[in-house]
Amino acid sequence: MHTVAVLALDDVIPFDLATPIEVFSWARLPDGRAAYEVKVCGATPSVSAGAFALQPPYGLEALGEADTIVLPGCRDFDRPIPPQVLDALRDAAGQGTRIASICVGAFVLAATGLLDGQRATTHWFAADVLTERHPAIDVDPNVLYVDNGQFLTSAGAAAGLDLCLHVVRRDYGSAVAADAARTAVMPLEREGGQAQFIVHDQPPTPRGSEFEPLLRWMEEHCARDLSLEAIAAQAGMSTRTLNRRFREQTGTTPLQWLLRTRIRRAQSLLEATSQPVDRIAGRVGFGSPSAFRERFKRVVGTNPHAYRAAFRQSDPAVRRAAPA
Incomplete structure (x- = not known):
């Protein structure tokens, strides 16, 4: 033994x-x-x-x-x-x-x-x-x-x-x-190479930061086709100045921050709704479903369908266990 x-x-x-x-x-x-x-x-x-x-x-x-x-x-x-x-x-x-x-x-x-x-x-x-x-x-x-x-x-x-x-x-x-x-009561088929489901939070922004209003605006309008120029115009800065000062205060660029925001919004929709993945891609600002799937897997470590299967919120108070 x-x-x-x-x-x-x-x-x-x-x-x-x-x-x-x-x-x-x-x-x-x-x-x-x-x-x-x-x-x-x-x-x-x-x-x-x-x-x-x-x-x-x-x-x-x-x-x-x-x-x-x-x-x-x-x-x-x-x-x-x-x-x-x-x-x-x-x-x-x-x-x-x-x-x-x-x-x-x-x-x-x-x-x-x-x-x-x-x-x-x-x-x-x-x-x-x-x-x-x-x-x-x-x-x-x-x-x-x-x-x-x-x-x-x-x-x-x-x-x-x-x-x-x-x-x-x-x-x-x-x-x-x-x-x-x-x-x-668990599956045997998960392999070691399957990614952990990691929650990628945005880098913290100091309270009172000059970018707090801009970040709120970007979150509210993340479904729009926001270019760096549009974000800079909203901030009242040149793109060069925005990139430099944004990175100083958040540790990342405006467009990278926007992409992470879109992925976080997509995670919420995958967990809480039954909307098709292609529709969610559009709702969070991705021009094509394939671009959304590629970015989602790069950030989260798995594809949208697998993420939904793992984290989808069910309506019944008790989820019945099925044989593995």
């Missing part, structure tokens, strides 16, 4: 902790036997998990006995990692143990140095921090998970489910993984 050790450090995120415990516990072999033995271990007798505390039944010695180690994220990824934890992970890696991280658990794995020179991912909001702290890692914030063979990393929250099911499929094949996915 394959042994999975889930490491619970102080301030562990409960969802990240529960994901590998549940997924690997659900996996069953064709004859009904459990595919994995799951052990929750910790560096201390008691571990804080936000609204509750837990007492891991195993210590760090379980890491050396495991076939796979899973590192859930911790809410405060600035918290120093105990040296004995890093040593235990390095020792396990030296024995060939597979190590996977979920969400910001990538910071724990990165601190060991084991990810240096490799591609990895984490929750998109922490990707820049991970890159800054560990420049030797090729951080890709636009995927659900990355499998480097011995070391695997996943994006945030539900991407941990994708990663764990991927591991089951690697170990026992698609049939066992599909059965575990059905138990979890």
Whole structure:
């Protein structure tokens, strides 16, 4: 039987902790036997998990006995990692143990140095921090998970489910993984290269900025065919002056800001209406549906139809679960 050790450090995120415990516990072999033995271990007798505390039944010695180690994220990824934890992970890696991280658990794995020179991912909001702290890692914030063979990393929250099911499929094949996915009531077909659904907010504009009225006007008229000249005329500036001062205060150009505004408006319409994608393209100011689809995928990381399928708001209070 394959042994999975889930490491619970102080301030562990409960969802990240529960994901590998549940997924690997659900996996069953064709004859009904459990595919994995799951052990929750910790560096201390008691571990804080936000609204509750837990007492891991195993210590760090379980890491050396495991076939796979899973590192859930911790809410405060600035918290120093105990040296004995890093040593235990390095020792396990030296024995060939597979190590996977979920969400910001990538910071724990990165601190060991084991990810240096490799591609990895984490929750998109922490990707820049991970890159800054560990420049030797090729951080890709636009995927659900990355499998480097011995070391695997996943994006945030539900991407941990994708990663764990991927591991089951690697170990026992698609049939066992599909059965575990059905138990979890989730699809098996999402692949690691599928982009995370990232909310791209506009760069903040200081309150009282001279551009506040212009930005409101651009939002209200984003469906129009606004040229840089038209925006400059509204601002009462030359295009050169507008570009320079706009970038100084917002960190981007007027036309890039306008494109992001249109995409955000399109996201809202895709979530809240059943209007055809081509109509939404026109409503948010794109001259052609193909240009809209290309820009939407570039900014959001997926196409409008896939985004709507994932985030469409349904009218009934309860959405019925369908078999995966």
